Amino acid sequence: MSRMDDILENVAIDAWADGFTRAPGQANAPHESDAELGELAQAPEQYLAITIDTVAEEIAAGLYRDPFTMGWVTVMATLSDLAAVGADPLGVVVSTSVPQESDAAFIDGVRRGMEEACRSVGTFILGGDVNATPEVSLTGCAIGTVPRSAARTRLGIRPGDAVFLTGPAGQGNALGLVRLAGLPDDLFPEERYRPSARLAEGRALRGHATASMDTSDGVLTTLDQLARLNGRGFVVGCDWPVLLARGALGVCERTGTPPWMMLAGPHGEFELAFIVPASAVEPFLNEAPGIGLNPIRLGTVTDGEGITLVVPPGRRVDIDMASVRNLLVTAGSDLARYLDELGKLGRSWGLE
């Protein structure tokens, strides 16, 4: 059994993907890239990048109450996949499924969220499909182009390489915790959750980063997937005030939540985790401010397996991300149980 198959979500994806014939000229296989990269005969130096994402589970779980958030995240989630491969967006098409009885304010909220998300990163909704369904389900599909020589996948990670984040993370799990634990809204107001697709950063990383993946499923799931795909491991230095966004750190401090949970939960944001080869780290860090980057050093690639956290003041903790990730499936729709079990796992590893 490969290590990819230890993750129930990967198995669920393969149940679909294994039956599809690969397209000639597609640069990536399943799992290997945030966006699909295909050749374009009429523009032989480019890849067309395309990706699709549905926002429905988050809405059903009650994470988003404001329709603006629903629309915003739908657009940003798909654009974030373009950012990961280093593509320039051409635009987004959306398919919206909302109950027939939805009022105008609800539709207007979702629509404004989509429009403002596009505006904030300089792209456009090109068109879409409108459906009436009992549950809200919003799908975005972003397309873009990236020079073939600059396209990044999730592959090509070697021991000693450095792993960075484009910015502090944890906002997604902060909101998730507040919702799932039924904590007061003002601990992390929903309107603070406006994660942006790192398109400019994704472009700036062309020629610098050898691989990247967004943190939409949480930072540690991102690293775990990169580790499994490449047969490597990571050591992550847990300098919480540097790694965690202020709002996420604040939730931890005010609720006594262990900070690792802000990276371990499944509800992320749209930072990029990216890899820089060991020999290129110093020149990259020198150039970074000039190309609009403020990278956060997350850790180092190892030739081992799995993820080791180095928590203050320097204790090494091996975490079992398969147990963490599979909780999402085994806990089913019982999200309170998910949270409880996640806390237990952490305590079993001494993460308090």
Add this chain to the structure above:
Amino acid sequence: MSRMDDILENVAIDAWADGFTRAPGQANAPHESDAELGELAQAPEQYLAITIDTVAEEIAAGLYRDPFTMGWVTVMATLSDLAAVGADPLGVVVSTSVPQESDAAFIDGVRRGMEEACRSVGTFILGGDVNATPEVSLTGCAIGTVPRSAARTRLGIRPGDAVFLTGPAGQGNALGLVRLAGLPDDLFPEERYRPSARLAEGRALRGHATASMDTSDGVLTTLDQLARLNGRGFVVGCDWPVLLARGALGVCERTGTPPWMMLAGPHGEFELAFIVPASAVEPFLNEAPGIGLNPIRLGTVTDGEGITLVVPPGRRVDIDMASVRNLLVTAGSDLARYLDELGKLGRSWGLE
């Protein structure tokens, strides 16, 4: 009030589309094209064509029971929009939302439907997204390219132009009738509903057809939308054995259903309705067999408004398609009532 706004579905689409900033370089405005047509800087003689479609309402309404049909239609529906604009497909991405407890046979059925639909027209599933939701919802997004000089929209229709179909129609409404009226399955077995996107025909029509639109919402809705968009009307010659697919005609004969309902209902197939200028009809019909086309003459564009059917043996019947199309919304989820009201409308116009 414009005539487009007489249709509740158009109003519902505008509630979304009116709030979105138009992309520079997009060739079509909302409603004007089956697929969005955008400029591609790296290939200046091409448009990128992109389109998204969700199959959920049909499944909730019980039209499809076989997961293979669900997957097949998801892929064909989005590819059909590429066919309408005359594009060559690059591939399809899919987002699948199925209940967590779905068994392997269900997933395998949907997946095979998607894969076989792609194979049958020579394209590929490039990738996608997998979600767990209470209701089944399947979204396909197809991308392709079309030479700018050959791209078709729904616009540019003049009085005297001829309107054709790429093939006989009515299969979608035949299945719809069997399901909604609770008739025996063998009147129109679901496995007979395997409508194909007319990609080859869409390409062959480059340089011949000035406008086109697929029949996914039924032939008369297609014509009505073309009429409203262009401020024109249509006269349609109702030679039922020629216009209707054999299975659809058979359902009419065996159930006493008026044949017009096979064109008027909202569940179509993926033929193309296309326009040929009056002066080009004869050369087009001469060339058609050589380029793989077997066009069916549907009627003629008028400078009036609305749609007139000419039913055997030659009686002219003006039909009010706004009433027909809006029934879908006003009847809500009461599909038996929809069917009943549609029959009543037809009888009020003498269509039995």
